[in-house]
Amino acid sequence: MSTGRPVVDPDEQPGSWGDNPIWRIYRTYGRGSSGYALSGAAFTVVGRLFGLVPALVIGVTVDAIFLAERPYRLPFVPESVVPTAPADQLLFSIGVLVTATLLGALASWGENWGWSVFAQRVQRDLRVDAYDRLQRLDLAYFSGRRTGDLMSVLNNDVNALESFLENALGATLWIVATIAGIGVILVGLNLPLTAVTLLPVPLLAAFTLLFTRVIEPRYLSIREEIGDLNSRLENNVGGIEVIKTEGAEAYERDRVAESSTEYLRATLAAVRIRITYFPGLSVISGLGFAVTFLVGGLWVLGRPPLGLTGTLSPGEFVTFVIYAQQFVWPIVRLGNIVDSYERAKAAAGRVRDVMARDPAVDDAPDAEPLVVADGAVVFDGVSFAYGDEPVIRDVSFAVDGGETVGVVGPTGAGKSTLLKLLPRLYDPDEGAVRVDGTDVREVTTRSLRRSIGYVSQEPFLFFGSVRDNVAYGTFDASDEAVEEAARRAHAHEFVERLPDGYDTLVGERGVKLSGGQRQRLALARTMLKDPAILVLDEATSAVDTETEAIIRARLDEFAAERTTFVIAHRLSTVRDADRVLVLDDGRVVEDGTHEDLLAADGLYADFWRVQTGDIASLPPAFLERALARQSEVALGDADED
Numbered sequence: 001m002s003t004g005r006p007v008v009d010p011d012e013q014p015g016s017w018g019d020n021p022i023w024r025i026y027r028t029y030g031r032g033s034s035g036y037a038l039s040g041a042a043f044t045v046v047g048r049l050f051g052l053v054p055a056l057v058i059g060v061t062v063d064a065i066f067l068a069e070r071p072y073r074l075p076f077v078p079e080s081v082v083p084t085a086p087a088d089q090l091l092f093s094i095g096v097l098v099t100a101t102l103l104g105a106l107a108s109w110g111e112n113w114g115w116s117v118f119a120q121r122v123q124r125d126l127r128v129d130a131y132d133r134l135q136r137l138d139l140a141y142f143s144g145r146r147t148g149d150l151m152s153v154l155n156n157d158v159n160a161l162e163s164f165l166e167n168a169l170g171a172t173l174w175i176v177a178t179i180a181g182i183g184v185i186l187v188g189l190n191l192p193l194t195a196v197t198l199l200p201v202p203l204l205a206a207f208t209l210l211f212t213r214v215i216e217p218r219y220l221s222i223r224e225e226i227g228d229l230n231s232r233l234e235n236n237v238g239g240i241e242v243i244k245t246e247g248a249e250a251y252e253r254d255r256v257a258e259s260s261t262e263y264l265r266a267t268l269a270a271v272r273i274r275i276t277y278f279p280g281l282s283v284i285s286g287l288g289f290a291v292t293f294l295v296g297g298l299w300v301l302g303r304p305p306l307g308l309t310g311t312l313s314p315g316e317f318v319t320f321v322i323y324a325q326q327f328v329w330p331i332v333r334l335g336n337i338v339d340s341y342e343r344a345k346a347a348a349g350r351v352r353d354v355m356a357r358d359p360a361v362d363d364a365p366d367a368e369p370l371v372v373a374d375g376a377v378v379f380d381g382v383s384f385a386y387g388d389e390p391v392i393r394d395v396s397f398a399v400d401g402g403e404t405v406g407v408v409g410p411t412g413a414g415k416s417t418l419l420k421l422l423p424r425l426y427d428p429d430e431g432a433v434r435v436d437g438t439d440v441r442e443v444t445t446r447s448l449r450r451s452i453g454y455v456s457q458e459p460f461l462f463f464g465s466v467r468d469n470v471a472y473g474t475f476d477a478s479d480e481a482v483e484e485a486a487r488r489a490h491a492h493e494f495v496e497r498l499p500d501g502y503d504t505l506v507g508e509r510g511v512k513l514s515g516g517q518r519q520r521l522a523l524a525r526t527m528l529k530d531p532a533i534l535v536l537d538e539a540t541s542a543v544d545t546e547t548e549a550i551i552r553a554r555l556d557e558f559a560a561e562r563t564t565f566v567i568a569h570r571l572s573t574v575r576d577a578d579r580v581l582v583l584d585d586g587r588v589v590e591d592g593t594h595e596d597l598l599a600a601d602g603l604y605a606d607f608w609r610v611q612t613g614d615i616a617s618l619p620p621a622f623l624e625r626a627l628a629r630q631s632e633v634a635l636g637d638a639d640e641d
């Protein structure tokens with residue numbers, strides 16, 4: 001199946017990502033945009049060469065025009081074009097300076113354009129791919145993680161990488177070009193003095209290495225703290241209603257303050273190191289500059305130190321001093337690059353963690369699309385646990401195509417979990433789930449999920465119109481089909497009364513609708529999808545009994561044509577089912593029609609008595625069993641905390 005993924009190197013399997021995630025990301029996502037990077041690089045070098053011209057021209061001007069120590073000569077400039085009169089030579093120098101400045105400015109434009117487009121494209125491809133991989137991960141991954149943390153990977157971390165790619169690669173080249181260009185010119189002018197000028201470079205490299213070692217863990221903890229803070233903010237905005245109804249504003253303010261303080265602390269720990277590093281660089285390069293000044297100055301005065309011989313003209317000295325000064329900037333920039341590299345590495349590591357994870361539920365390499373003929377469903381010796389404690393224990397049953405099966409049982413018995421195994425939201429630890437005799441793990445998840453309509457108790461609506469939400473998943477549905485599905489789900493009646501009908505915006509997560517209205521839109525969505533197998537997980541629990549009766553009458557028609565599972569607490573919802581499975585503590589304890597189960601006088605019959613108000617005739621053991629069960633559920637919950 002095509003993932004629509006951009007430029008991925010086939011050798012670049014995420015699991016094989018090495019120690020340097022930035023390099024891997026660059027290789028995987030940068031190749032398709034390397035033309036922009038190359039033009040950025042070319043302009044960087046050209047711009048740098050133009051930047052070196054002024055110091056050279058000034059030195060030559062001093063020696064040739066002001067001191068008349070040597071003839072006016074510039075590299076790459078034929079003698080024939082240089083004027084002979086000193087005043088003309090001065091004008092010529094100024095002309096060269098202005099031209100170099102203008103061309104340098106043009107090159108800088110090209111440099112920034114190339115690198116920016118490159119970085120932005122990498123950022124886009126990386127974000128889309130990271131999102132795509134994230135959404136393919138199994139539900140267990142998401143339940144174990146906080147939304148804000150994942151958002152921070154997709155936003156902050158991807159942005160940190162972009163900023164590194166946009167600035168740092170160009171800057172690195174800029175430094176290399178500067179040092180190489182200056183080095184070549186200086187060596188041509190005076191080799192021994194060049195050695196003196198370059199003296200601080202190894203010292204700076206050692207200092208920088210030390211810095212990276214110390215700062216790395218601190219940047220990592222900053223990225224983690226940002227994730228924490230985002231999670232808290234995201235969670236609070238999502239739960240704003242509870243915060244208000246519980247009057248918990250002060251409590252939440254303190255918790256946000258706590259996370260912000262942790263973030264502040266982590267940031268300051270890194271800032272302390274960073275602000276020591278930069279002045280440290282300046283001191284080393286400043287001292288180096290002073291040494292060059294001292295050695296060169298004495299040399300011009302005719303007293304070269306350190307056993308040096310030969311002469312140094314004042315103009316050459318000026319060129320040296322200016323270039324030595326120009327070393328300071330690349331080196332300060334080097335600091336920035338190293339700093340931004342360390343940040344980007346921490347960010348890339350987090351992006352890689354998401355990308356390198358294999359989904360627990362994935363298509364088998366030879367998976368074929370599922371074609372449902374009959375719609376028969378078999379659970380064969382199925383067991384499943386979210387953690388250590390099994391939630392589904394050795395469940396086996398077979399359902400014929402077209403049957404309607406009620407699934408009931410006490411809260412926490414595992415009803416929802418059992419049916420989430422059917423569309424492979426999770427895979428069983430033992431046993432197999434089969435549709436028309438084929439194990440669901442052998443077919444593509446896309447075809448499987450297209451064949452199964454799953455309506456949950458708390459359906460999610462996306463920000464958008466009623467129409468968009470009903471057509472979600474069946475994106476090419478016509479307006480008529482959307483309306484027809486809404487009629488079948490008994491939603492059309494209320495949608496028509498909304499201010500803009502099917503164009504009404506439902507608000508984020510559907511907050512502008514009631515719980516029952518949201519459920520009806522979710523039902524309509526599933527009816528439009530027209531799946532071969534239907535799972536209704538408390539799908540009508542939020543509507544009143546009268547509305548439920550209307551929906552059921554319409555649903556019966558829909559359900560008659562397909563295999564249907566109905567999870568319900570209200571037993572009236574399932575009494576007409578072909579068959580009812582009673583689940584208790586992860587096991588099917590009863591299986592039969594409503595009448596069979598009443599006659600069996602077991603758990604189902606007890607539930608029925610509770611719901612029909614016949615509590616007096618409940619066996620005394622029922623309440624004891626119920627209490628014991630509930631405390632087990634409570635204990636189970638506490639264990640998970």
Ligand SMILES: Nc1ncnc2c1ncn2[C@@H]1O[C@H](COP(=O)(O)OP(=O)(O)OP(=O)(O)O)[C@@H](O)[C@H]1O
Nearest residue numbers: 143386387391410411412413414415416417418636
């Ligand atoms: N994502 C999850 N991660 C860990 N445990 C879970 C998860 N979802 C459910 N559980 C646990 O699995 C058990 C069964 O839950 P499930 O939702 O399947 O029960 P249920 O019978 O549908 O309950 P209810 O009738 O209350 O909806 C419960 O103990 C629950 O705490």
